[in-house]
Ligand SMILES: [Ca+2]
């Protein structure tokens with residue numbers, strides 16, 4: 721699944737872009753932390769992917785792999801701790817799984833172990 725969403729994944733109060741890449745590692749997610757303002761002081765759009773990648777010395781940090789198993793993914797603070805958790809619907813089973821945010825952006829440990837939060841949602845394409 722290929723998608724983009726806007727959400728404050730880093731917890732600094734500034735909206736970030738989170739982008740999927742279904743062609744890498746069976747589906748990766750990459751957050752691109754936003755800066756403040758609608759446009760950058762230097763001009764140009766706020767979410768210029770190449771500029772955001774250049775700014776990060778080590779390149780963008782991918783937050784997990786294998787997300788192609790999901791046909792719906794959204795971010796919501798389902799455990800009400802103030803950090804956005806990832807909720808996905810498993811394509812093959814219709815299960816909803818919640819991956820709690822670890823309160824850090826750290827590659828494969830950004831999300832905690834999945835918790836089953838729903839069953840029988842296979843027929844539904846979009847949940848929000
Ligand atoms: Ca942020």
Ligand SMILES: [Ca+2]
Nearest residue numbers: 797801803805
């Ligand atoms: Ca949370």
